[in-house]
Amino acid sequence: MLKRYLPFIMAVGIGLSYIISGSSPVISSWKATLDKWFLISTAFAVLIGTASLSQVHWRNLRRPDRRIYSVALGIALYGTILLGLIQTGRGAQYQILYNMTIVPLEAAILSQIAFYITSAAFRVLRMRSFEASLMLVSAAIVMLYNVPIGAAIWPGFPVIGKWLMNIPNTAAMRAITMGAALGGSATAIRIFLGLERSYLGGGDE
Amino acid sequence: MQLSTSFAVWLTAGMTLAIYSGVYKENPFYRLVEHIYVGVSAGNGVVATIDNYIRPTIQIDIAKNGTWTYLIPIFIGLFVYARYSKNRKINWLSRIPLAFWVGIGSAVVITKTFKANFISQITATFLPAVTNDPLTMFNNILMIVGVISVLSYFFFTFEMPRPLKVIPKFGRYIMMIGFGAAYGNTVLSRISVLLGRLQFLLGNWLGIIQTRV
């Protein structure tokens, strides 16, 4: 009984009290307290990502083709945490590790997409239909709007590109944003009414 | 051309080239470097959180200032690890932090996010449909019609009557323009990341170009 209803009562109670205290200057300190408690609780849950990663790669140790990579990941992960605990993130050796791995590799991994995007321009962006053609033309104009050579080729490209971004694109993205906001709000109301309980799925009853 | 003499630069360049080698063909160096990056990055997130929040909360707020009420959210946060226990009497405790976060998150969605992403957007959509300038008038009407037609495209409660089907169809066209614009901007963004790495390789490592104009 407690396992089933306590989390649900907590979610609804805390949520509603947050809303009420936020709109009332008399009890607004409760909202401020909940804000701080949210930050502290999420900070102390930081190891959940490490735990999940460790679980996945622990299983990979049984596979000879993936073992060495999982070992490397484990050494990198726990070595970084250990070094950070000893030195803090401001320590000299930690900074060397940081500057030699995270800074260059993050950019390198993300920049791979540049190659795939260029390849997609050749293989994927085909004028198979009117809608696909619209997308292609729009992409071409916005690309020429974004770079100096567009204005050098024809002064109209920046004008049309800006218009495309400000009017049709804004209309499309606005509708998508509004739809997402409606969906999010509906889910929030369903949570408060007890109709949505999928977030309580962790652990057994 | 002036090759760098720094070991760190050479190691960084080597790891960068190992990542790019994966673009040409999947190989063990690429996978190894990728796994190392994932490990260090995940570890860095933990270290940053411990340094900037966990340690000061315990050392300053609780131990020094005596704010013992902070033990409540600490335990709420720690309960999330109960999911790894096989004991049924314990592993249900992981629902408590989720309930806490979902409760507050839902409240924030209703009080803040809905206003910013819905109310403000409606206000900004309904611009004057009649103005002195014909171009502004066209743009305003297109904005109103565009938003309504895209919203109607996602309306699935019942099938639209045949004469009205042109509205969601127009919405599809507007969305395609938006997705095309997204692609165009993504090209600029991703190529600039690649440029940054090339500027490092050609400038800092090989010394062929100046890294700052």
Add this chain to the structure above:
Amino acid sequence: MSFWHKLNQMDSRIIYTALLLVLIGALIFPMGLPINIGTSSQAAYDIFNHFKAGDILYVSFDYDAAGATDIQSSVEACIRLVFKNGGRVAAGALWPIGAQQAEYLFRDMLKEFPDLVEGVDYLNLGYKPGGQMYIEKAMDNIAEACANVDNAGRNLSQSPIMKDLKTLKDAAAVICGNHGSPGASEWVPMYATAYAVPNKIPFVVCASAVNATINAPYVQSGQITVYLNGIRAGAEMEILTGQLGTAVAGMDAQSLSHLLVLALMVLGNISYFMVKRENKAKKEA
């Protein structure tokens, strides 16, 4: 197999090599194409060039090393203008690596403005978890939102700048360097809509271009005062502030690579239609 069939099935590695050659060529042999200043960059320049001495700019470094190429130039240019006018800067980060980006930026600024004193003229508050809830708490009490310490682990009470920055409402302007979530999509509801718009406080977003489409509605509605889009805005801001850097250096390569992508789009479509025609002719024959 006809020429068009072969072209249609061209190995992607040829395309990758072409992209690399174009970029490397443009970096080694820059053309010096003129860069026109857009209205957004001019607007950002006007805001920060008239920043009052003593006022505090809050900058949220919500990006990592990958986003830095797109974003750091415009953030740096804005902060340069603030320091030039005697303003002060407090930096926070919703991304763990953002705090380090702030450190790099302040280290570069100290070369230009050696009289700046940490804790007085600028302060790196460091990474704080919680995303939008950090912003919500900082609207009420920044010190509590930051667990009372800055990025170096020092108590915030030791920094004189924090006497004038009790909450985010004390900032004369806010910049969000945005590469994803958490970022502008959290700042808009928690800060811009709730406080900046009604009080006419400038809220500037320096974002990587990939976020431009999704943030466009906020720009049109006025929730984002000025939107600086990617490396192009960075190049424009570098020109406006007179400190040319990597953004300007990369624009020629951007231009040529974009032309390559466009050429591939055209070539891809021509080969698609030619192959389609050939297949139709074969069927009819």
